[in-house]
Structures are given as C-alpha cells and as structure tokens.
Amino acid sequence: MRKLPLLLCGVALGATAALVVTQPRIFLGGANAAVTDTYKQLNLFGDVFERVRADYVEQPDDGKLVEAAVNGMLASLDPHSSYMDGKSFQDMQVQTRGEFGGLGIEVTMEDNVLKVVTPIDDTPAAKAGILSGDLIIALDGDQIQGLTLQQAVEKMRGPVNSPITLKIKRAGKDDPFDVKIVRDVIRIKSVRSKVEGDDVGYIRITQFTEQTFDGLKASIEKLNKDIPANKFKGYVIDLRNNPGGLLDQAIAVSNAFLDRGEIVSTRGRNPDDIQRFSARPGGDLSAGKPVIVLVNGGSASASEIVAGALQDHKRATILGTRSFGKGSVQTIIPLNGNGALRLTTARYYTPSGRSIQAKGIEPEIEVKQNVPDDLKGKDETKGEAGLKGHLESQDKKEEGGSSAYVPADEKDDTQLKAALDLLRGAQKSAFFPPDQKTAVPN
Structure with a gap:
C-alpha cells in the first residue's frame, strides 16, 4: 500500500503532461482563466485570515487558524479525506505497521482509571503478572485521573528497553502495589x-x-x-x-x-x-x-x-x-x-x-x-x-x-x-x- 500512492501520482502526472503538450492552445487558455479565478479565491482567504488576526476579540493562534481552514476544506470533500498533524500521522503509521514499543496490554477507561481488558500473551505485561480486571491508577507516580484514554495509552508506549512503573489496584488485595515493566516491541495480532x-x-x-x-x-x-x-x-x-x-x-x-x-x-x-x-x-x-x-x-x-x-x-x-x-x-x-x-x-x-x-x-x-x-x-x-x-x-x-x-x-x-x-x-x-x-x- 505504501507504494500505491507514488504509483497513482505518477500516472496522474504523466496524463496531465501529455494533455498539455498535445493541446497547448485549448488547455493553456482554460488553465490561465482557472488560475485567475483560483487566485481571487485565495485572496479572499487571505483577506479573511488577516481580518481575524487583526480584529478578533482575543489573539488567535495562526497555526490553529490555518489548520482549521485546511480541515474545513478537506471535510467539504468526503468523510475520509482529512489532514493529520505530525502526532496523528505518527499514530496512523504505528497502527498500520502493527507494532510499537509498549507493554502489551489492552485497556479501557473505567471510573477515571485504566482497567486491563487483557494482557497480550508473551509480552512484558503478561510476564510481569498483569491480570485481566487489574486497575491501573498511576504511571511513573503520575495519577491516571484527569487523563483521556488516548493520553494514558501514549504514556505507556515508548522506546524499547525503557522502564515504566504501574501502580496496580487488584481485587482481593487491600493496598495498591507497584509493578515495574520494561517496554518491548509489541506486535498487534490482527x-x-x-x-x-x-x-x-x-x-x-x-x-x-x-x-x-x-x-x-x-x-x-x-x-x-x-x-x-x-x-x-x-x-x-x-x-x-x-x-x-x-x-x-x-x-x-x-x-x-x-x-x-x-x-x-x-x-x-x-x-x-x-x-x-x-x-x-x-x-x-x-x-x-x-x-x-x-x-x-x-x-x-x-x-x-x-x-x-x-x-x-x-x-x-x-x-x-x-x-x-x-x-x-x-x-x-x-x-x-x-x-x-x-x-x-x-x-x-x-x-x-x-x-x-x-x-x-x-x-x-x-x-x-x-x-x-x-x-x-x-x-x-x-x-x-x-x-x-x-x-x-x-x-x-x-x-x-x-x-x-x-x-x-x-x-x-x-x-x-x-x-x-x-x-x-x-x-x-x-x-x-x-x-x-x-x-x-x-
């Protein structure tokens, strides 16, 4: 799949080049008119952008304004076209690779703490004795409460061979206890x-x-x-x-x-x-x-x-x-x-x-x-x-x-x-x- 986008782009560019060469008068005239109209629209965007920057009730973030404009443009096409910032792009690559540095547990958020759905076989979490139903209440001393599920998952992922300490609350045990786990390569079993x-x-x-x-x-x-x-x-x-x-x-x-x-x-x-x-x-x-x-x-x-x-x-x-x-x-x-x-x-x-x-x-x-x-x-x-x-x-x-x-x-x-x-x-x-x-x- 990673080769496919390059191949599709190559085909499209080749087709366009051939049309420009074989029909220069028809294509170039139409293209100039279209370009002029496009620049008018871009000038409109520039005018609105500058007016917002100058007169909005609070100082806006320029980067967020541009990103919102890009997202709005893509959302107008179809539900599957979108812009991914650097973090989202990285997450998408992790998902499609099917492997990442982590602990090897499937988790969900329950009552503001992480609940272990299941430890994945032969991963650091399973070897450390993490059990289904365990509640993770802190990561490296930082409380889970206040984090989203995605934020907590990101904290558990990290470089291979790096350690992390989980504070576990387990049914049948009176007091929470710490479990130190060293991250390893986790392969998503699809x-x-x-x-x-x-x-x-x-x-x-x-x-x-x-x-x-x-x-x-x-x-x-x-x-x-x-x-x-x-x-x-x-x-x-x-x-x-x-x-x-x-x-x-x-x-x-x-x-x-x-x-x-x-x-x-x-x-x-x-x-x-x-x-x-x-x-x-x-x-x-x-x-x-x-x-x-x-x-x-x-x-x-x-x-x-x-x-x-x-x-x-x-x-x-x-x-x-x-x-x-x-x-x-x-x-x-x-x-x-x-x-x-x-x-x-x-x-x-x-x-x-x-x-x-x-x-x-x-x-x-x-x-x-x-x-x-x-x-x-x-x-x-x-x-x-x-x-x-x-x-x-x-x-x-x-x-x-x-x-x-x-x-x-x-x-x-x-x-x-x-x-x-x-x-x-x-x-x-x-x-x-x-x-x-x-x-x-x-």
Missing part, C-alpha cells in the same frame, strides 16, 4: 485462529496491518497441522467489524484463497488512472478447501475487497449481513515533515466491475443475530451511505447500514453457527458451495 470442533479452521482477521498476511499464512499452516486432512471440512474467515486497513494486505489475503484472476481494480478521476491487481499463480494456501466469509455492518474497505473478490470468483460463500459500503481508496501524502494529507483518490471495483461505494457487499446467505433488547436499534451502523458528505454511488442506488452486533459468547453467535452447520453438512443452501460456472472469467 489474525487469530483456532480449530472449531475437530474439523473446521476458524480465522478471525481484525484489521489489515503490515503483519496481516504473515499472520494468516501462519494460521493456515497451524490449522493444517492440527486438523487431519481427512477430517478438514473447510475455513470460516471472520471479517465482522473489521474496519479495513492496507490495500496490499487485502490483496495478499485474497490471493491466499485464489491462484488466478483479478482481485481488485482502482479507478481515479482520469480515464487513465486505472490499476488492476491480480492473484499470483501458486499463491493459494487453502488447497481448494471450502470457505465461508462472515461479514456484517462493521466490515469495511479492505474487508469488502476480500469479500468481493472471493464472492465474484465463487471461491467463497458470504454469510451475515450487508457490509459497510466504503468503496473508496485514500492516499496518504506526507507534507514536508508537517503531518500528512489523507486524500480520497480513487474508487475500487470488485473483479466483476462492481463499485460497492455506499452499497456494500450483499451476502448470499443473510443471517441476523439475536440482538439483546437493550441493544436493539443501537446495533445498526449507518453505513457509508449514512455518512454526511459521502462519495455518492455512481448509479445513485444506495443502501444503508446493517447490524454490527456479535455476541461475546460464541454459543449465542447465530452467524458462526450457520457457517459451521453449512461446512459440516448439517444445513443446506443453494449458495453453498458456490456455483463455479457463474464466476467471473479469470
């Missing part, structure tokens, strides 16, 4: 897998980071060792509530179940701004075993690329509820060491040529969860079509969101149960296994 029963490989992908394909490959290899070949019924790939991530990782994950054919194409504003990404022959790691992909209203972007590719090639059956419908590509453009621009530069299309922007992926088999009464009406996502200022569907036919609820207890998960029943033959459907004769041509 792929988790297990054997369902003794015959189905379950793989959950939570996001698409730089580590995702490697995690998927390791999971498939382990499942092949743990499940006897004569018992192995197939895979459940769980993409529910996966918000997306890196395009190259979505392509690699798709290729793990395909050995030929287009996976996705991206198309920008100009006719020549088209890129096609195809499966690498020999890339299929699944040995042709049946696949069911779970999606819901929280499955977006890169998740929809994977689901759409496997659906169009009839490699998998999609089960669950309609996905989010984010069918656009954002390019990250660094700005001279001063943050970065996240700009929507293209729509993506599934192998059959579908744009799912503001529509989503429709599952062949719709299965809804039994939503608790207290969550009914709160479990629905707006979907891309429900976002203010979203990029419109090209045919103007749009679909809203769907439920994003997944029960905490697996025994209540009707979508997973339906997938397992189909793979084991306990339930039948005309859509499983998918009809290869109706697949898009490879």
Whole structure:
C-alpha cells in the first residue's frame, strides 16, 4: 500500500503532461482563466485570515487558524479525506505497521482509571503478572485521573528497553502495589485462529496491518497441522467489524484463497488512472478447501475487497449481513515533515466491475443475530451511505447500514453457527458451495 500512492501520482502526472503538450492552445487558455479565478479565491482567504488576526476579540493562534481552514476544506470533500498533524500521522503509521514499543496490554477507561481488558500473551505485561480486571491508577507516580484514554495509552508506549512503573489496584488485595515493566516491541495480532470442533479452521482477521498476511499464512499452516486432512471440512474467515486497513494486505489475503484472476481494480478521476491487481499463480494456501466469509455492518474497505473478490470468483460463500459500503481508496501524502494529507483518490471495483461505494457487499446467505433488547436499534451502523458528505454511488442506488452486533459468547453467535452447520453438512443452501460456472472469467 505504501507504494500505491507514488504509483497513482505518477500516472496522474504523466496524463496531465501529455494533455498539455498535445493541446497547448485549448488547455493553456482554460488553465490561465482557472488560475485567475483560483487566485481571487485565495485572496479572499487571505483577506479573511488577516481580518481575524487583526480584529478578533482575543489573539488567535495562526497555526490553529490555518489548520482549521485546511480541515474545513478537506471535510467539504468526503468523510475520509482529512489532514493529520505530525502526532496523528505518527499514530496512523504505528497502527498500520502493527507494532510499537509498549507493554502489551489492552485497556479501557473505567471510573477515571485504566482497567486491563487483557494482557497480550508473551509480552512484558503478561510476564510481569498483569491480570485481566487489574486497575491501573498511576504511571511513573503520575495519577491516571484527569487523563483521556488516548493520553494514558501514549504514556505507556515508548522506546524499547525503557522502564515504566504501574501502580496496580487488584481485587482481593487491600493496598495498591507497584509493578515495574520494561517496554518491548509489541506486535498487534490482527489474525487469530483456532480449530472449531475437530474439523473446521476458524480465522478471525481484525484489521489489515503490515503483519496481516504473515499472520494468516501462519494460521493456515497451524490449522493444517492440527486438523487431519481427512477430517478438514473447510475455513470460516471472520471479517465482522473489521474496519479495513492496507490495500496490499487485502490483496495478499485474497490471493491466499485464489491462484488466478483479478482481485481488485482502482479507478481515479482520469480515464487513465486505472490499476488492476491480480492473484499470483501458486499463491493459494487453502488447497481448494471450502470457505465461508462472515461479514456484517462493521466490515469495511479492505474487508469488502476480500469479500468481493472471493464472492465474484465463487471461491467463497458470504454469510451475515450487508457490509459497510466504503468503496473508496485514500492516499496518504506526507507534507514536508508537517503531518500528512489523507486524500480520497480513487474508487475500487470488485473483479466483476462492481463499485460497492455506499452499497456494500450483499451476502448470499443473510443471517441476523439475536440482538439483546437493550441493544436493539443501537446495533445498526449507518453505513457509508449514512455518512454526511459521502462519495455518492455512481448509479445513485444506495443502501444503508446493517447490524454490527456479535455476541461475546460464541454459543449465542447465530452467524458462526450457520457457517459451521453449512461446512459440516448439517444445513443446506443453494449458495453453498458456490456455483463455479457463474464466476467471473479469470
């Protein structure tokens, strides 16, 4: 994905240069008129900026004024274009890398203190004896109270091999106690897998980071060792509530179940701004075993690329509820060491040529969860079509969101149960296994 923005920019610049050379009179005249109008608008901005600086009731911060103006300009485009200051850009890079210097604990904020959700296996926190349910009330002697969750997380992250002392309050112990932990490299585990029963490989992908394909490959290899070949019924790939991530990782994950054919194409504003990404022959790691992909209203972007590719090639059956419908590509453009621009530069299309922007992926088999009464009406996502200022569907036919609820207890998960029943033959459907004769041509 990091190479993609450079390639897209190169294509766009090349196209513009060719037009200027071949049609100088038409293009240069129009360009001069447009430039004149643009400078008038910029002069308007300059006039307003100077008037605010001179006459506002209090002395404004010039940097904040400019940043607010930039944010306003980008917000007028679509919900996914934005400016990131240096700190936000750094945080985004940490998230997509999938690794950082830290302790290895998942936390939430509860009653103005940090509550440990779970320590991650084989990390400094787990080795130091941090337990689920522990309350962190201070970091290096500074109280947590008054900090936001993000601020507290930032304090726990830091250079590898640097120490930090946590003051822990634990149920069953009268007094808080200190735990000194030395930071190490923490890798966000975006792929988790297990054997369902003794015959189905379950793989959950939570996001698409730089580590995702490697995690998927390791999971498939382990499942092949743990499940006897004569018992192995197939895979459940769980993409529910996966918000997306890196395009190259979505392509690699798709290729793990395909050995030929287009996976996705991206198309920008100009006719020549088209890129096609195809499966690498020999890339299929699944040995042709049946696949069911779970999606819901929280499955977006890169998740929809994977689901759409496997659906169009009839490699998998999609089960669950309609996905989010984010069918656009954002390019990250660094700005001279001063943050970065996240700009929507293209729509993506599934192998059959579908744009799912503001529509989503429709599952062949719709299965809804039994939503608790207290969550009914709160479990629905707006979907891309429900976002203010979203990029419109090209045919103007749009679909809203769907439920994003997944029960905490697996025994209540009707979508997973339906997938397992189909793979084991306990339930039948005309859509499983998918009809290869109706697949898009490879």
